[in-house]
Amino acid sequence: MSAISLLICDDSNLARKQLLRALPAGWPVAVTQVETGAEALELIRAGGVDLLVLDLTMPGMDGYQVLAALRREQLPCKAIVVSADVQDEAVRRVLELGALAFIRKPADPVHLYQTLASLGLVNDQIALVTRGSGETIGFRDAFREVVNIAMGRAAALLARVLGVFIQLPIPNVNILEVGELHMALADAARGDKLTAVCQGYIGGGIAGEALLLFHDSEVSEMARLMRRQDYREMEMLLDLSSLLISACLSGIADQIGVTFSQGHPQVLGQHASIDELIRLNQPRWKRTLAVEISYSLEGHDIHFDLLLLFTEDSLDLLSRKLAYLMN
Incomplete structure (x- = not known):
């Protein structure tokens, strides 16, 4: 499987760290991290982002607005939402806006792996072993x-x-x-x-x-x-x-x-x-x-x-x- 360009968009350092830890260790992926929806859209518009993992509640442009922009501009980027807002209506809205899946925070490594596999983004040759993250959080x-x-x-x-x-x-x-x-x-x-x-x-x-x-x-x-x-x-x-x-x-x-x-x-x-x-x-x-x-x-x-x-x-x-x- 060729390397995937993954963009993580979340305003929390801890949330990004937890997500990195939950990714399969053997997954060939190049990860970029941003804190705002506006930054995420700028990178996606520039091209080369295969998968966006997106928070919902962020300052400025929130996750709903990012998903709406992806749809409106027909940007070729898959999106998965990882959010603490687990209201049934929140899940319904993000799927309606084009997100491929919704995962509740903090992302469970098994659930994340199964979600990625169901979307054809990982295969059964990649072991479910999570990777580390050396960043210290305040x-x-x-x-x-x-x-x-x-x-x-x-x-x-x-x-x-x-x-x-x-x-x-x-x-x-x-x-x-x-x-x-x-x-x-x-x-x-x-x-x-x-x-x-x-x-x-x-x-x-x-x-x-x-x-x-x-x-x-x-x-x-x-x-x-x-x-x-x-x-x-x-x-x-x-x-x-x-x-x-x-x-x-x-x-x-x-x-x-x-x-x-x-x-x-x-x-x-x-x-x-x-x-x-x-x-x-x-x-x-x-x-x-x-x-x-x-x-x-x-x-x-x-x-x-x-x-x-x-x-x-x-x-x-x-x-x-x-x-x-x-x-």
């Missing part, structure tokens, strides 16, 4: 990709419950001092009145609090989507918070080998401004590893923000748990 990039995968799993569950397509962001991962955290919360609020649901978690020495911020103007529409007209607002918010927070934490826990125990969700402030929420909870928020995920529901003016706030004492343990991914 903590923030590694944890962002872990969160990205967990976020995608949670969105798939939420999409089934609500019957809508969830538009996923690129998660923000930052280590924030208490003042910076307050600023981030104020920015998330966008000046609206909101209600926040808080749920503590701990496992394997790693602890923190999850905050789900709902904008009051959107609560009644959320209740309608939950298909329960008799829902009291707080009951609906607590149920939805428990579902989304549990799914995200479970996705993280599965990847780092811990089990989180969760406290009961609590309403921090109903119809309160973000300033009031900060004032009430300032003693509990110190220097923290803050993860921000802003969910949007397609076709609805509904947005809500999930914040995972890991304690400062958790950072060293998280780094050790991620070491196998980073090295």
Whole structure:
């Protein structure tokens, strides 16, 4: 089999490293890596790219837009999507746009091999032995990709419950001092009145609090989507918070080998401004590893923000748990 020109397009260093590790070691392939959809299209337009392995959630031009451009311009390049967005609708859309296959992150070497073989890109003379990757990954990039995968799993569950397509962001991962955290919360609020649901978690020495911020103007529409007209607002918010927070934490826990125990969700402030929420909870928020995920529901003016706030004492343990991914 002649060498194949493979282009990997993903904004995460860790995701690209994991994909390289999953490729069959004996596969004659020349690999090029890019971080943006625009870069991928530029190389494909120049010619010589046989196969594109593409992420969906990227800054600027996302994977859907890349696939649409490949189809529109009739560019002769096969495409496989490898994504954390595992919603049924996401899979349907990428296949409709011309992708030959969809693989969930992180790519399982056996599944990847079987997919490549089914497309005639590898043959049975190539052994399924994965190759190494010597690149060292930083903590923030590694944890962002872990969160990205967990976020995608949670969105798939939420999409089934609500019957809508969830538009996923690129998660923000930052280590924030208490003042910076307050600023981030104020920015998330966008000046609206909101209600926040808080749920503590701990496992394997790693602890923190999850905050789900709902904008009051959107609560009644959320209740309608939950298909329960008799829902009291707080009951609906607590149920939805428990579902989304549990799914995200479970996705993280599965990847780092811990089990989180969760406290009961609590309403921090109903119809309160973000300033009031900060004032009430300032003693509990110190220097923290803050993860921000802003969910949007397609076709609805509904947005809500999930914040995972890991304690400062958790950072060293998280780094050790991620070491196998980073090295």
